[in-house]
Amino acid sequence: xxxxxxxxxxxxxxxxxxxxxxxxxxxxxxxxxxxxxxxxxxxxxxxxxxxxxxxxxxxxxxxxxxxxxxxxxxxxxxxxxxxxxxxxxxxxxxxxxxxxxxxxxxxxxxxxxxxxxxxxxxxxxxxxxxxxxxxxxxxxxxxxxxxxxxxxxxxxxxxxxxxxxxxxxxxxxxxxxxxxxxxxxxxxxxxxxxxxxxxxxxxxxxxxxxxxxxxxxxxxxxxxxxxxxxxxxxxxxxxxxxxxxxxxxxxxxxxxxxxxxxxxxxxxxxxxxxxxxxxxxxxxxxxxxxxxxxxxxxxxxxxxxxxxxxxxxxxxxxxxxxxxxxxxxxxxxxxxxxxxxxxxxxxxxxxxxxxxxxxxxxxxxxxxxxxxxxxx
Amino acid sequence: xxxxxxxxxxxxxxxxxxxxxxxxxxxxxxxxxxxxxxxxxxxxxxxxxxxxxxxxxxxxxxxxxxxxxxxxxxxxxxxxxxxxxxxxxxxxxxxxxxxxxxxxxxxxxxxxxxxxxxxxxxxxxxxxxxxxxxxxxxxxxxxxxxxxxxxxxxxxxxxxxxxxxxxxxxxxxxxxxxxxxxxxxxxxxxxxxxxxxxxxxxxxxxxxxxxxxxxxxxxxxxxxxxxxxxxxxxxxxxxxxxxxxxxxxxxxxxxxxxxxxxxxxxxxxxxxxxxxxxxxxxxxxxxxxxxxxxxxxxxxxxxxxxxxxxxxxxxxxxxxxxxxxxxxxxxxxxxxxxxxxxxxxxxxxxxxxxxxxxxxxxxxxxxxxxxxxxxxxxxxxxxxxxxxxxxxxxxxxxxxxxxxxxxxxxxxxxxxxxxxxxxxxxxxxx
Numbered sequence: 001x002x003x004x005x006x007x008x009x010x011x012x013x014x015x016x017x018x019x020x021x022x023x024x025x026x027x028x029x030x031x032x033x034x035x036x037x038x039x040x041x042x043x044x045x046x047x048x049x050x051x052x053x054x055x056x057x058x059x060x061x062x063x064x065x066x067x068x069x070x071x072x073x074x075x076x077x078x079x080x081x082x083x084x085x086x087x088x089x090x091x092x093x094x095x096x097x098x099x100x101x102x103x104x105x106x107x108x109x110x111x112x113x114x115x116x117x118x119x120x121x122x123x124x125x126x127x128x129x130x131x132x133x134x135x136x137x138x139x140x141x142x143x144x145x146x147x148x149x150x151x152x153x154x155x156x157x158x159x160x161x162x163x164x165x166x167x168x169x170x171x172x173x174x175x176x177x178x179x180x181x182x183x184x185x186x187x188x189x190x191x192x193x194x195x196x197x198x199x200x201x202x203x204x205x206x207x208x209x210x211x212x213x214x215x216x217x218x219x220x221x222x223x224x225x226x227x228x229x230x231x232x233x234x235x236x237x238x239x240x241x242x243x244x245x246x247x248x249x250x251x252x253x254x255x256x257x258x259x260x261x262x263x264x265x266x267x268x269x270x271x272x273x274x275x276x277x278x279x280x281x282x283x284x285x286x287x288x289x290x291x292x293x294x295x296x297x298x299x300x301x302x303x304x305x306x307x308x309x310x311x312x313x314x315x316x317x318x319x320x321x322x323x324x325x326x327x328x329x330x331x332x333x334x335x336x337x338x339x340x341x342x343x344x345x346x347x348x349x350x351x352x353x354x355x356x357x358x359x360x361x362x363x364x365x366x367x368x369x370x371x372x373x374x375x376x
Numbered sequence: 377x378x379x380x381x382x383x384x385x386x387x388x389x390x391x392x393x394x395x396x397x398x399x400x401x402x403x404x405x406x407x408x409x410x411x412x413x414x415x416x417x418x419x420x421x422x423x424x425x426x427x428x429x430x431x432x433x434x435x436x437x438x439x440x441x442x443x444x445x446x447x448x449x450x451x452x453x454x455x456x457x458x459x460x461x462x463x464x465x466x467x468x469x470x471x472x473x474x475x476x477x478x479x480x481x482x483x484x485x486x487x488x489x490x491x492x493x494x495x496x497x498x499x500x501x502x503x504x505x506x507x508x509x510x511x512x513x514x515x516x517x518x519x520x521x522x523x524x525x526x527x528x529x530x531x532x533x534x535x536x537x538x539x540x541x542x543x544x545x546x547x548x549x550x551x552x553x554x555x556x557x558x559x560x561x562x563x564x565x566x567x568x569x570x571x572x573x574x575x576x577x578x579x580x581x582x583x584x585x586x587x588x589x590x591x592x593x594x595x596x597x598x599x600x601x602x603x604x605x606x607x608x609x610x611x612x613x614x615x616x617x618x619x620x621x622x623x624x625x626x627x628x629x630x631x632x633x634x635x636x637x638x639x640x641x642x643x644x645x646x647x648x649x650x651x652x653x654x655x656x657x658x659x660x661x662x663x664x665x666x667x668x669x670x671x672x673x674x675x676x677x678x679x680x681x682x683x684x685x686x687x688x689x690x691x692x693x694x695x696x697x698x699x700x701x702x703x704x705x706x707x708x709x710x711x712x713x714x715x716x717x718x719x720x721x722x723x724x725x726x727x728x729x730x731x732x733x734x735x736x737x738x739x740x741x742x743x744x745x746x747x748x749x750x751x752x753x754x755x756x757x758x759x760x761x762x763x764x765x766x767x768x769x770x771x772x773x774x775x776x777x778x779x780x781x782x783x784x785x786x787x788x789x790x791x792x793x794x795x796x797x798x799x800x801x802x803x804x805x806x
Binding site: 062063064065067068069072093095096097099100103104107120122124125126130131134137292293295296298299321323324325326327329330331332333334336350 | 485486487488490491492499518521522523525526527528529530533534541543545546547551552555558559562722724725726748750753754756757758759760761778
């Protein structure tokens with residue numbers, strides 16, 4: 001089976017068009033705390049929204065100003081200019097910028113024909129016995145709204161089936177990610193990011209088949225050799241593989257990441273308690289280590305980063321933070337010293353959604369790689 | 377008494393803490409005021425109460441509780457602790473740009489430059505060892521913004537004292553009120569554990585009663601601003617917003633009482649703060665803490681008074697059933713959601729739109745200004761919705777000025793004035 005579609009990271013409308021052509025709904029999701037399982041259980045196609053290749057978000061900027069995160073602006077831009085053809089948006093208050101995409105989209109929809117389904121759910125920023133029930137109640141609202149939108153009843157059985165399907169995708173992505181531990185892996189960091197981004201371009205069933213095909217062929221792929229250093233990339237939402245390509249072109253093979261569009265966006269298996277299926281989903285999504293929006297997960301995230309450096313034998317970390325992305329903007333307060341203590345080199349770089357600073361990134365990445373590459 | 381520059385120098389050299397600096401500066405201002413403007417002493421006395429209280433908490437045998445975001449100050453006070461609202465540091469230092477610059481630069485060694493200046497000053501001053509105080513506890517909330525959501529958890533780890541954090545629901549509804557009331561019970565348990573005292577409901581009632589009195593007086597002061605001409609200066613709006621840290625203490629009510637009496641006297645005399653009031657300004661975003669003198673300048677230069685702002689306005693949530701613990705805790709939660717900077721900014725944008733709409737309906741402004749603190753990115757991201765509503769519903773165009781309310785290096789007071797002047801001369805006065 002040809003799995004090349006996994007490496008096409010451009011945003012495609014085709015899956016949503018095909019889904020909607022069957023009389024079903026397709027909704028955009030913003031961002032990591034809107035469980036896809038609930039959408040599949042309602043027979044709705046969830047499309048995690050991103051902004052890959054957006055080069056001009058000026059229309060969105062009139063709504064969100066130049067002081068907003070360019071990733072968020074670019075998503076709103078794609079929503080406004082028709083890059084996405086969806087029945088609506090469901091957002092969580094992931095960060096304030098994610099919330100403002102929702103707010104502006106809702107306002108613009110109300111000013112227009114009001115035809116889109118625009119909804120927001122609250123996602124707590126702490127993960128504990130108090131917050132799980134609150135989030136579960138928010139997810140119950142989402143279920144009711146999707147049932148009203150589609151006429152489809154969401155049952156525990158449907159949720160469990162959707163969880164099983166997502167878990168299958170999670171396991172396959174994890175398996176592919178493990179391939180990056182090899183001295184000469186068969187997948188680059190750039191391709192790995194393309195592969196995870198591709199999940200937003202197709203239904204999960206198709207994605208699973210393509211992942212299986214990739215794994216079946218993995219042994220036939222040429223190992224990547226000749227890199228000068230092994231890099232872990234962490235930081236803000238990164239949906240542009242070209243960014244990693246710049247680093248890899250300079251000899252820094254990206255072998256691990258903590259990116260919400262990367263493997264972290266999939267996470268570990270969601271274990272369902274049959275007595276409380278929705279509660280299991282709520283707990284899983286609040287506990288998942290994916291975004292520093294969670295106020296009580298910073299140290300765990302740092303532990304994860306350090307463990308990944310060890311597990312994937314990375315020589316250093318590139319921490320990229322988007323201008324105006326505050327969630328990822330403050331990790332160095334605690335992380336920098338920890339990395340020093342662990343002897344892990346760190347390069348911190350600022351970036352924008354648009355690839356406007358590729359030359360500067362290339363120079364800084366090259367200097368960093370020179371610094372950390374091991375003499376053979 | 378050394379002059380401010382000397383004091384600044386001592387702080388910059390690390391020979392004076394920011395707490396000592398604030399107290400000394402307030403004392404000097406009070407001395408000056410006694411000579412030149414004794415009628416306005418009440419505007420500084422509250423500052424003295426706050427800062428001396430912070431400084432002397434341990435000396436007075438009280439536990440010191442640092443807090444960030446909106447937290448129930450009534451509960452902190454009821455446990456006989458002194459609450460220190462961290463945002464009072466950047467507010468206080470914002471008129472000393474060399475100090476805010478030092479702490480912002482310190483913070484930017486670790487955080488992105490786009491982080492809000494308030495959080496950078498709080499973090500940078502702590503990293504510089506400049507507070508001169510060690511708290512016994514830390515309480516923070518997941519509001520008002522992404523900057524604080526990063527700064528407070530980091531400070532929690534660095535400060536290393538027992539910490540309680542709230543999770544603020546995004547929307548304002550019954551589920552959220554119940555959720556916050558549950559967390560209030562958790563806070564009580566936390567405070568009982570770390571103070572060694574049980575909650576004294578009568579003491580809490582005392583502070584809730586104070587809070588009711590204060591907000592009632594605040595509302596009366598706000599209502600006075602509906603008069604034409606407006607009897608109270610724009611500068612007081614800045615003060616009202618920043619004194620929220622002591623909103624459950626009698627001294628806050630004393631301030632409002634004095635403000636009310638001064639304003640009422642002006643109304644009775646048919647006078648306004650402008651000699652010939654021509655323009656009534658609605659301020660749609662945060663206040664210009666580092667340049668509050670611009671309010672006085674607009675009054676003098678253009679006969680333009682800021683009648684209300686979307687930062688300090690409180691609404692009128694009151695405690696009604698003071699023996700009903702659950703009801704009181706729900707009200708506490710609702711009040712937290714309606715704190716300055718939280719109410720219009722950190723929830724759905726429609727809250728901000730409604731708040732501004734209310735201001736335009738109630739205070740009859742004819743000038744609209746969005747003097748936007750650049751750290752408030754989420755408010756900027758609501759700005760078009762807010763100002764479109766102002767244009768469509770009230771026919772008033774809005775001036776946008778980007779500024780940093782804390783970091784004076786971003787834009788000088790003169791630059792801000794120049795932009796405001798252009799707006800008045802090319803739009804408002806034509």
